[in-house]
Amino acid sequence: MQEYLLKTYSRKNVLFKKGDGIWLYSDSGDKFLDCASGIAVNILGHCNKKLVKVLTEQAQNLWHTSNLYRVENQEKLAKLLVDHTFADRVFFTNSGTEAIECAIKMARVYHSKLNQERHEIISFDGCFHGRSMAAISTSNSDKMKEGFGPLIPGCxxxxxxDRDALCQNITNKTAAVIIEPIQGEGGIRSFSSEILKLIRSLCDDTGALLIIDEVQSGLGRSGKLFAHEWFNLKPDIMTIAKGIGGGFPLGACLSTENASIGMVKGKHGSTYGGNPLACAVGCEVMNNVLEKGFLENVRKISGYFSQKMLRLISEFPSVFEELRGSGLMLGLKTKIENTSFTNEAYKQNLLLAPASDNVVRILPPLNITKKEVDYVVELLSKTAQRLEN
Ligand SMILES: Cc1ncc(COP(=O)(O)O)c(C=O)c1O
Structure with missing residues (x-):
């Protein structure tokens, strides 16, 4: 019945009926190994028992009341986030794009509050911050922007x-710099530690705010709670989504007290943002990721996985170019068309996510076991065998 849907997606013709851990089961009885996790979302696997429990318990008590009233789970989750990050304040959303929208509005209204005429938003080639008008305005992808103009000015x-470009363009006209420390859609590309340091110091010198987009890299995906921690970077504003809901729609914009000075009563809002169901799940996800040994295990399993993939790269030099990424946000740059690889892997019942720069993303649940890693590598190897020349 796809004829009733907008034609914006090119979907695989498969209907999943059930998920369990790393596995997905289709209506025709096929079993798929999911190494895309709904694009870095299901960080604790499909239908994680603890998440199902808190969600169903919450569903029996209270679904939604709106932000006209206090929401207990929202306050609990905000405290958890503040306790474990640079942030003092949290605004909840239903998606990453909405978190980005909040971040950009927050940055502009901050300067307006200080009576400063500065509205420029600096972003980077290959970035992806979502599909709203503000988010696509930050993109350098013509495909994403074409036909939607006029876009928001000042991006x-x-x-x-590019050091020189940074020094020339981050000025006292800049409202904010927005950056993914490790680009996801852009092809698992990490900024160098020196460049990130330079950006922070240019922001400090000029008074621009630094927005770190951790929608994809956050919540343990990179092996740290947030990827910017690898670089000792301090954001003014941070956006999160995907992993925090473990599959339930949830996002957030976090900020320092200072960066939030313009976001006063009536300046922003959301009907659903921070709803009791979403935040019940969010608290449980956070508690799991914060459990002793969880992040250490992500780093350990990442090392094991990476070693095996490096071996695979040397075995199939006509297929693979390099391994990228950190933690379980991994990318294989391929020499062949990346979508030929993901399509062939799909035939082996392995789900992967393509990205720009001819990269195949490997984004398993963060609690993937060694045995599951072995099986993924076996399927990657089978796929490569079929495609090598
Ligand atoms: C880094 C980053 N920011 C923002 C977004 C947009 O998030 P959403 O699709 O939840 O709106 C994405 C989505 O892929 C993302 O990877």
Whole structure:
């Protein structure tokens, strides 16, 4: 019945009926190994028992009341986030794009509050911050922007890791710099530690705010709670989504007290943002990721996985170019068309996510076992065998 849907997606012709851990089961009885996790979302696997429990318990008590009233789970989750990050304040959303929208509005209204005429938003080639008008305005992808103009003014996208461009363009006209420390859709590309340091110091010198987009890299995906921690980077504003809901729609914009000065009563809002169901799940996800040994295990299993993939790269030099990423946010740059690889893997019942720069993303649940890793590598190897020349 796809004829009733907008034609914006090119979907695989499969209907999943059930999920369990890393596995997905289709209506025709096929079993798939899910190494895409709904694009870095199901960080604790499909239908994680603890998440199902808190969600169903919450569903029996209270679904929704709106932000006209206090929401207990929202306050609990905000405290958890504040306790474990740089942030003092949290605004909840239903998606990453909405978190980005909040971040950009927050940055502009901050300067307006200080009576400063500065509205420029600096972003980077290959970035992806979502599909709203503000988010696509930060993109350098013509495909994403074409036909939607006029876009929001004042957005400038700079070259990746380009020092000179940074020094020339981050000025006292800049409202904010927005950056994914590790680009996801852009092809699992990490900014260098020096460049991130330079951006922070240019922001400090000029008074621009630094927005770190951790929608994809956050919640343990990179092996740290947030990827910017690898670089000792301090954001003014941070956006999260995907992993925090473990599959339930939830996002958030976090900020320092200072960065939030313009976001006063009536300046922003959301009917559903921070709803009791979403935040019940969010608290449980956070508690699991914060459990002793969880992040250490992500790093350990990442090391094991990476070793095996490096071996695979040397075995199939005509298929693979390099391994990228951190934690379980991994990317295989391929020499062949990346979608040929993901399509062939799909035939082996392995789900992967393509990204720009000819990269195949490997984004398993963060609690993937060694045995499951072995099986993924076996399927990657089978796929490569079929495609090598
Ligand atoms: C880094 C980043 N920011 C923002 C978004 C947009 O999030 P959403 O699709 O939840 O609106 C995405 C989605 O892929 C993302 O990867």
């Amino acid at each position: 400038k996208s700079l070259g990746f890791n």
